[in-house]
Amino acid sequence: MAVSLREYRARIKSTESMKKITRAMELIAASRIIKAQQRAKAAAPYARELTRAVSAVATFSNVDHPLTREEENPRKAAVLVITSDRGLAGAYSSSVIKEAERLTERLQAEGKELDFYLAGRKAEAYFKFRGRDYVQAWTGFSDQPDYEHAAEIGKALIDAFLKEQGEDGDVDEVHVVSTRFRSMLVQEPVAVRLLPLEVVEGEEAPEADELLPLYEFEPSAEAVLDGLLPQYVQSRIFYSLLQAAASELAARQKAMKAATDNASELIKKLTRVANQARQAGITQEISEIVGGVNALADAQAAND
Amino acid sequence: MADTATSTLHVELVAADRTVWSGEAAMIIARTHEGDIGVLRGHAPTLSLLSPSVVEIQVADTNQLVVAAVDGGFLSVANDRVSVLAERVEMAEDIEVSQAEVDLEEARRVLDSSNEAEQRVRHAEARIRAAEKVKKGI
Numbered sequence: 555m556a557v558s559l560r561e562y563r564a565r566i567k568s569t570e571s572m573k574k575i576t577r578a579m580e581l582i583a584a585s586r587i588i589k590a591q592q593r594a595k596a597a598a599p600y601a602r603e604l605t606r607a608v609s610a611v612a613t614f615s616n617v618d619h620p621l622t623r624e625e626e627n628p629r630k631a632a633v634l635v636i637t638s639d640r641g642l643a644g645a646y647s648s649s650v651i652k653e654a655e656r657l658t659e660r661l662q663a664e665g666k667e668l669d670f671y672l673a674g675r676k677a678e679a680y681f682k683f684r685g686r687d688y689v690q691a692w693t694g695f696s697d698q699p700d701y702e703h704a705a706e707i708g709k710a711l712i713d714a715f716l717k718e719q720g721e722d723g724d725v726d727e728v729h730v731v732s733t734r735f736r737s738m739l740v741q742e743p744v745a746v747r748l749l750p751l752e753v754v755e756g757e758e759a760p761e762a763d764e765l766l767p768l769y770e771f772e773p774s775a776e777a778v779l780d781g782l783l784p785q786y787v788q789s790r791i792f793y794s795l796l797q798a799a800a801s802e803l804a805a806r807q808k809a810m811k812a813a814t815d816n817a818s819e820l821i822k823k824l825t826r827v828a829n830q831a832r833q834a835g836i837t838q839e840i841s842e843i844v845g846g847v848n849a850l851a852d853a854q855a856a857n858d
Numbered sequence: 859m860a861d862t863a864t865s866t867l868h869v870e871l872v873a874a875d876r877t878v879w880s881g882e883a884a885m886i887i888a889r890t891h892e893g894d895i896g897v898l899r900g901h902a903p904t905l906s907l908l909s910p911s912v913v914e915i916q917v918a919d920t921n922q923l924v925v926a927a928v929d930g931g932f933l934s935v936a937n938d939r940v941s942v943l944a945e946r947v948e949m950a951e952d953i954e955v956s957q958a959e960v961d962l963e964e965a966r967r968v969l970d971s972s973n974e975a976e977q978r979v980r981h982a983e984a985r986i987r988a989a990e991k992v993k994k995g996i
Contacts, residue, residue, distance in 0.1 A: 781932065
């Protein structure tokens, strides 16, 4: 036996304490995920009402707003990448970053320059490590984002979008790469174009008696749209952040469950090897004793 | 559709991260950029921008008055269904007057330096008004 019993015991012990940690993280993620889902649910009415209002305006006025206007010849695009602040969540952050790289390639093939906006420490670290430029990064809220964060990000993106072409920091398109929470088991990275907005008229096919009524706008349709659209953008970002938070926790729970299972497996294996080593030691001792006794007996027989 | 509807308004008071209040109401009063607006049953479909102000909801079939402060947002009325949307909505009962006064002071101090400060002043004032209204009512 190359490794002594004592060393096996030490390894089993350290694996056991690791298992305790991963188990605790799994449970924490599991309890937080419910909260994250509730928050996403609580935010849904706002998004729904806002969408309703936007499509109402869009249906009854000729939408021509800077935020919906397509640049004729888009040259620059902004990409917002939403990742987590902390690791130990399996492939969560790296699959978002991979998706972002795919989008980057596609946009560059179309001849667009890119400005990156990052949310989450993982994305920031990824860019810093590779010495790549980014315009702005927001960190520290990935597992429970507030509306204020979304508003801040939204404001920065809208400002960049509204600049004239050629102005410093101007972008003609804004894309968001984040993770969509499908279920506890499936979260998928998605890339969507946020700006210019595509206003879908009557998103849910209205039923015959639910036709959108003829609205009066105060002060005017343009002013209402002016107020509505930035909020719509922010609410979309907020929704993405909430989905990303829920996905992060789900990914973490899954990763930690796998780690806990692996640790149990490892403990089982090590215990077997340690038992074997112990047994081998005992066998050796016995054979030594027996050998010793035999030798003594032989010596005595020779003397007689 | 009007004859099948009940004799009340359905109101949803929604903040960015939650629904603050929802239920049946007899009347709702809010302040738009154009001035105060009161909505009763049968109001024409309207979509208007709100100022940072106090929103009052007269709950149906009772004398109860729900008072809240909003920081702007929208009011949309259609088919006897009213939704008030704002990034931040606070029920008057939850507003700390002392905190609001501190915010008001701070916002007033920077009033000249930024456009946003004016919004903040109005929002703080609205919160104080909302809180005082509720206290008087009780």
